[in-house]
Amino acid sequence: MIPIPSGVRVWLATGHTDMRKGFASLALQVQEVLRRESLGGHLFCFRGRRGDLLKVIWHDGQGACLFTKRLDRGKFIWPSPADGAVAISPGQLGYLLEGIDWRNPVHTWRPDRVG
Numbered sequence: 001m002i003p004i005p006s007g008v009r010v011w012l013a014t015g016h017t018d019m020r021k022g023f024a025s026l027a028l029q030v031q032e033v034l035r036r037e038s039l040g041g042h043l044f045c046f047r048g049r050r051g052d053l054l055k056v057i058w059h060d061g062q063g064a065c066l067f068t069k070r071l072d073r074g075k076f077i078w079p080s081p082a083d084g085a086v087a088i089s090p091g092q093l094g095y096l097l098e099g100i101d102w103r104n105p106v107h108t109w110r111p112d113r114v115g
Contacts, residue, residue, distance in 0.1 A: 004090040010043045011036065012088060015081035017046035019053050023066045026057045034085045039064075043093070051075030054097070069097060077101045 004010070013034060021029070026046060027038035038044065039059040046055045054076050056067040076096060079086045088102060095102040 004043065004093070005041075008042055008090070010045065010088050010090060010093045012045045012079060012086045013047075014079050014084060014086060016049040016051075017055070019046075019048040019055060021046075021055075023057055023064045026055065026066075027059075027064070030057070036085070045093070045096070047076050047078050051078065071099050074099045077103065 011030075011034065013029065017026070017029070026044070029046075030036050030038040030044050034044070036042065036044070038057065041059060041061060043056055043058045046057075047053070048055075052071045052075055054069045056065075056069075058065045058067070076099065088096070092102040095105050
């Protein structure tokens with residue numbers, strides 16, 4: 001997990017993105033489509049067409065970072081394109097990166113008693 005400093009927002013770019021893009025192209029998309037400052041220290045997440053590939057860009061104040069994650073099974077839960085840019089919490093990002101539904105995380109099983 002990326003250690004996210006306090007005050008940093010996490011933005012999801014709705015819809016799908018061409019995953020051949022690198023940091024410069026994704027940063028330009030942040031500025032033109034999402035209307036945000038790509039070098040402001042916030043995280044911006046992009047999902048590919050198939051839904052199993054995620055790219056995160058972040059400028060940490062010293063340089064640009066580009067993180068990529070591909071799920072072996074399943075797809076990343078993503079908002080609909082009509083939602084525009086969606087802000088989520090760093091905790092929800094943790095769920096997202098694990099392939100868990102970040103909108104409504106629930107325990108799937110909890111023991112009633114020990115032994």
